[in-house]
Amino acid sequence: MEISQRKLMILSIVLAVLGVAVAYLYFDYGYEKVEIGTIQSLPEGRRVYFAGFVKEIVIAERTKVVLCDAAVNCINVYFRADIYNPTFISKGEVVKVEGRVLEYMGRKRVEAERIWS
Amino acid sequence: MCGYLLIIFFGIIVGGISGIIPGLHTNTLASILGWNFDGSDISLLIIAIFGSQVVFSFVPAIFFGIPDEKSVVSVLPGHRMATRGRGYEALLICLLAGVLACIVSLLSLPIAIWSYPLVYSISERFIPLLLGSVLFLLIAKEKDMVSRFLCLVVTLTAGLLGFVVLNSGNPDPLFPLFCGLFAVSGIVFATMGNEKRFSQQRDMSTINFDFAPEIIFGVILGWLADLIPGISSPAQMALLGGLIFWREGEKEDARKYLALISAISVSQGVFAFASLEAIGKARVGALAIASEISESNILWMVGIFCFSFAVASIALLGLSKIIRRLETGNIKRTYPVILGYLILAVLLVSGVDGLIILLASTLVGSLPNILKTSRLALMACLIIPTILYYM
Numbered sequence: 462m463e464i465s466q467r468k469l470m471i472l473s474i475v476l477a478v479l480g481v482a483v484a485y486l487y488f489d490y491g492y493e494k495v496e497i498g499t500i501q502s503l504p505e506g507r508r509v510y511f512a513g514f515v516k517e518i519v520i521a522e523r524t525k526v527v528l529c530d531a532a533v534n535c536i537n538v539y540f541r542a543d544i545y546n547p548t549f550i551s552k553g554e555v556v557k558v559e560g561r562v563l564e565y566m567g568r569k570r571v572e573a574e575r576i577w578s
Numbered sequence: 579m580c581g582y583l584l585i586i587f588f589g590i591i592v593g594g595i596s597g598i599i600p601g602l603h604t605n606t607l608a609s610i611l612g613w614n615f616d617g618s619d620i621s622l623l624i625i626a627i628f629g630s631q632v633v634f635s636f637v638p639a640i641f642f643g644i645p646d647e648k649s650v651v652s653v654l655p656g657h658r659m660a661t662r663g664r665g666y667e668a669l670l671i672c673l674l675a676g677v678l679a680c681i682v683s684l685l686s687l688p689i690a691i692w693s694y695p696l697v698y699s700i701s702e703r704f705i706p707l708l709l710g711s712v713l714f715l716l717i718a719k720e721k722d723m724v725s726r727f728l729c730l731v732v733t734l735t736a737g738l739l740g741f742v743v744l745n746s747g748n749p750d751p752l753f754p755l756f757c758g759l760f761a762v763s764g765i766v767f768a769t770m771g772n773e774k775r776f777s778q779q780r781d782m783s784t785i786n787f788d789f790a791p792e793i794i795f796g797v798i799l800g801w802l803a804d805l806i807p808g809i810s811s812p813a814q815m816a817l818l819g820g821l822i823f824w825r826e827g828e829k830e831d832a833r834k835y836l837a838l839i840s841a842i843s844v845s846q847g848v849f850a851f852a853s854l855e856a857i858g859k860a861r862v863g864a865l866a867i868a869s870e871i872s873e874s875n876i877l878w879m880v881g882i883f884c885f886s887f888a889v890a891s892i893a894l895l896g897l898s899k900i901i902r903r904l905e906t907g908n909i910k911r912t913y914p915v916i917l918g919y920l921i922l923a924v925l926l927v928s929g930v931d932g933l934i935i936l937l938a939s940t941l942v943g944s945l946p947n948i949l950k951t952s953r954l955a956l957m958a959c960l961i962i963p964t965i966l967y968y969m
Contacts, residue, residue, distance in 0.1 A: 463784040464674060470895055472677050476684075477888035483684055484881025 514555045528558060538571045585619055589626025590886050594893065596627065597634025599923075604631045608864040621868040625879045628864045629886025632843055633894055636672045640665050642761075642916055655832035657764075666898070667782045671833055672840040673891050674785055675793050679841035680884050682797050683848035687880065690801055690849050694856035701805055705968045709961045716955055728949040732942075736955060737962025739942045743935050744963050754924045754932040758939025759956045761920060765913050766940065767947045789837035796841025803846040804853040804861045844887065851880035 515528060528538045538558055560571045596607055608624045640656035659668040683690075713733060720726040736759070743751045850862040855877045860866035869876050924932040939959075946953045 462787045464787045465784045466670070466782075466895060466898070469670065469674050469677065469785075470892055472674070472681070473888045473891045473895070476677050476681055477885050477892075479681060479684055480881040480884030480886075480888060482881070483687070483884065484878045487878035487881065 514553060528556070536571055582619075582622065585622050586626045586882060586886060587889075589623045590630040590889050590893070592623075593627035593630025593886065594634045594890060597631040597890075598637050604628045604864040608867040611867075620871055621876055622879065622882060624864050624868040625876070625882045626886040628847065628862070628868075629883040630890035632847055633673070633676065633887060633890035636669060636840070637894075640668045640672070655835050659832060659836075663780045666780060667785070668833075668836055669894070670782055670785050671789070671836045673894065674787070675789060675796070675837035675840040676844040677888065677891055679793050679797050679800070679844045680848060680887055682793065683800065683845040684880070684884055686797065686801070687848065687852055690804075690852035691856045694805060694853050697805055698857045698859075706965045709965050713958060713961060716952070720951065725951060729951040729955050732945045732949060732951050732955040733958040733962075735942050735945060736958040739939060740959030740961075741963045741966060743939070743959070746931060746935070748928055748931045748935065750928045750932070751935060754928050754935040755939050755959060757920050757924060758936045758941075759943035759959065760953070762917065762936065762940040763943030763947070765917055766944065769913055789834045792834045792838040793841045796838045797845040799838075800842045800845025800847075801849050803842065804849040804859075847883060847887075848880055851877055851883070 528536055538560070558571065562571060592607065593604070596604065604624075604627055607627055611620050611624055636656070641660050642657070656665070656668045656672070659665055717726050717729045717733060720729045740755070743755050748754075847862065850860060850865050854860045854865060854869055860869055865876075868879070921933070921936070924936050928935065942959075943953075943956060945951075946955060
């Protein structure tokens, strides 16, 4: 079977489109899809306060946890490395979070600046 | 959105430049960016550089015989094809195999994410056995007992060199190691040998696509490369594949072997995202740095890697007119320039220690030519230290 340069270029374009589609599909991979309405409506940079229990610690040493309230409405909370202490919270523990709403790739999330039990 | 596109296209350009300039590795660029900047935009930039660099790194490997850790084994058949005026064909094979492998890997990503945690826990104990078997097969493949003994000598010497170099504390030991083993030693012997013509590269409007099995096998090896600790280099996997697919000097095998290496390099890049997500292990340095500084998970950036790879492939095809005109007449005239560049690059990247590594690895890299054994045995420089690490 012969493949021309034109076909190779078309295959590359198909790959580029596939890449964009996969980036879109996996953008929230591993995250809870449930988002709290108040977070959505808050403007970027606004400080927020949220209390709830930690449902999932996705990456032990890093930044991502999913925080839920009693009604199991969940948000994604990002801890900056300089404030994050791995021994401070554990899965299922009730914690309080204070932070800012930030917009990342067009989606609002909370960056935690302070957490406590 | 325009901002992100600008970052990605800037990354593709930087990746293209770093791919063409040997020694300017993605990990080096990622380290510099990671030290000085933070945030997901920089992660995005690093991933775009990574995708583009994979494509463009085949150019110096094929046309100038200068390897990096992804393309080191492709130097052998690729550069040989280039010296016979078939370099453009070699490049097209690498691109086609890379694009197809990228598509197959991307579609297999959910399987990889699912399978990595299952297989990872049991794979570690078999690493020394697996790598030892590869070396055994490599030596056993030689034609008679004398050749096997000589191949064993080269293997052990390269392994000792690799062990010393990797434990030397040099921040970037692989660049001088590979340059010495493959590029400089090759240049030295080519200079002493018969006059070679680096003929104008033959035009290729179509490629004979007869390497589908190699692409599939390359994707499987790429998946394994991200799974098995210690086999972080596609070159090690290519060595394993080479034992099955490649016999030095045979034209058709060289084409298929190039397709295999390209498929491994690309699929390892794709599956590295899956291994990071599924088992928290980043087998690619640039990806580890991008993950550390990202404010979010970076699994979705596998799509950016593939997009960057695809755009870089299109760009390289667009530059094909320049590549086809690549005519340097007597190849020997280019050797002092390449040699000078390599020495300078090693000095800048790895310091004075790097020059010592370069000299030692050039001497060891000359052994296969002197003893008339396979140069693939030189890959023991990575395999033996890995075996020792896991024993």
